[in-house]
Amino acid sequence: MLFTEQRFALFFIAVLAIYWALRGNRARKNFLLLCSYAFYAGWDWRLTPLILFSTVMDYALALRITGDQARKKRWLVISLVANLTLLGFFKYFNFFIESAVGFSAWLGIPLSMHTLAIVLPVGISFYTFESLSYTIDVYRGILKPVRNFLDYAFFIAFFPKLIAGPIMRAKDFLPQLTDGRRWANVNVRACLTMFLIGYIKKAVISDHIAQAIDPVFAAPAGVAASTLWLAAALYTLQLYCDFSAYSDMATACAGLLGYRLTLNFDAPYLSQSVREFWTRWHISLSTWFRDYLFIPLGGSRGTPMRTAVNLFTVFVLCGIWHGAAWTLVIFGMIHGLFMSIERFVDVGRMPRPLRHAYLLLVLVLSLSIFRSTDVSLWVSMLRGMFGLGAATTTATVSSSWILPLWWLVPIAFLLIQAVDQRVHLARALARVPMWRFTAAYGLSVAFVLPWVAVGYRPFIYFQF
């Protein structure tokens, strides 16, 4: 059930109406928990036991960590191993098998191993990281374990952020469960506007771009360099619109239910360095890696070289987090490399326009491998982009109406980034009379829907 689908709209309206009609915080939370599991089961009911298992395990282990101080490290290790094993098995098992077979073949040792037909549980990377952050925070003493199992289950399963984040921290979310939510405290106008903005970014911009560039990424060999550059630039725009749209819509849905989700995007393409980019892009993931991996590795307390190695390690793992593919490993390596380089080279000395251009170039090139389904396709694309492959086909960025509007791309970049500065919008909206807002909203929806790319496409980050 995608946020852009009609059935989600029906589901959410029903949930919202019943939720606010219920009396009492406990009843509301239980109802939302039930809805969250129903939402998850809607993807594939066979996956529900997995999330339940993960929830029960970490709930119990967190209690053991505080109840058994002498052996708390052991309980934490069990949590880490169990969570990472689940993640590794469901997400990476086949990747490791295939890579091992490929490597042994390269060495001249033929191996025959079978892959398994494993269903990738949607959202597993997201809820596993949330679960891990909980047990680690309890271990560190930052957080007391939650006694009420249903509260913990609610934190893990809360449906707006279950499938593709933001990755919430227990210390940020659990306190919200103690007090009753009040409709009076919900800024309906800001939430609805945020949802509509997310909807436009996904259903209008991202999906149209996807239709246009998918053929190019599927077979980049022989395509003209200008087309390849345009496709790569459009993908950069698409990915941002797609993923940030999910966060926008998730935040808006959570907001309408009275809950706050963490900020996930902060106009990342306005950054002036790769380092700054990662403080504005998928913030909930980058801060997770910072707090639970980079700092335990030593952060930047060692030598600059050690810091660079730490950064590189973190970003390779960040790439792997995105999926079981060598393209994503290389994506992580590229970003790790630039993060490390920026430790030694002061990008800030460059003129401002150059800094922006530098970042966008890194993004366009690195995100093109993020999009490519195969390393060889990416190499083929890069060769074409730099004029090393002869243009043998006349393939363009599809027959879509986007092609003649290429000049809109940079404008769209800026405009869409500006949308991230929503605080002003939200404040302004809060002062608009309700009837005027409602009428304007009805009008906006009527004029937005005709521009939707018909046919639902899953959000890109669902696969992670």
Place this chain on the structure above:
Amino acid sequence: MTLSIEPKKDVAVGPQGKRPARKDGTAAERGQASLFFDVVHVPEVESVSASEIARPARAAAGGSGARGGRVAVGAVALFVGVFLLAAHGVRMLVPWPSDLGNDVRMRVFEQHKDEYDAVYIGPSTVYRSFRPDVIDPIVSKAGRPFRSFQLGFGGMLGYEQSFYIREILAMQPRKLRWIFVEPSQFVTDPTMFNLYSERGVFRSDLTTTREVLRGIALSTDDWQERARLWAGHLKAWSWRLANLGKGPAIVASMLRRHLDADAIEEEIVLKQGGFQDEDDPFGRHHRGFSLFEQPPPIDPKVYYQDLKTLATRNQGRFNLSSFDIESLREQRRVVEGAGLELIYIVPSLYQPVPWITALNAQGEMGTLMAFNSPTDYPKLYRLRDRIDPVHVNRQGAAAFSLEFAKRLAEMWAGASAAPEGTR
């Protein structure tokens, strides 16, 4: 080259120390405390008297749940009202569906609607068989001035036929007197119905959807299947209601009209009374389906063998219990209600249609002209006149149109007034 200065304690993946100075720190640092979220959702501890949340605060202070409920209902009603009004306005701009050049034919008919006495409606067998340039002179010569227009669209089945009949009548064509329709089944299965295609959504207006839902309710499918069909058709209806994805088509149509891009095509369509054949210079009227790009070779032996048994198969038993007879009657009521005459025609079909025989036997078909008898009309079944077993080519269309015109002239002349059942 410089070495960056890092804070001594915890260090972020990002350049905590190097981030351009902002009053409220980096987004990552702000996290939940972000200003935006303070506005989206007001923290419980915070005073609710801040200007941006003044209204909800008053509502809370009032503690009047009933008033809040009324406000919510009012807001939803206002939203729905404005949305429907605006969507209706947008819908006026939505062009006719463009597949197989149907948009051009509908547009030409709309522009010249007051010039025609009759239209032909039906699926590809109508689309390929009726040539107004052949029919009109013969009928006119028989003493009745007659000008007709061909509006057969590939795959146009029962509900879509009713939709186009209503659309044509809504244009209020002054001279129109006859609507010729090839009877088709009222198919409710979304996959067969091409429901989510441009055409499928376009025809899913309230009346058509109501008819289809009724048809599904009357069907003998199990409740799960009926629920699936209901949901599918309601979805298509909501797509139409919202003009989902129609923006590019609206703009393209406006541009084409502004540039007069379809002028030549419109001229040809007008000249041929809507008939388009395999010689169509635009290449989209006759071979919209890849199936026909290279027509499969016809095995003469099989073809003629099938024809021999066609009469028997046409008379085969057919259980009408799942047939939406009510929609068929409604089709007639609509036409006759507008003061026009509905005449059902069965072209020289290759496939058996026992359900038409059964309906005719029950007296549901009214006036019916049938040409699906290889014995009576051997000329209409010549293999050289077909592009595939089902469809005739230009030459076959001429032969059929000639036969049809003669029969029509005779019928109107009173020589053969009795309607003829399908054989």
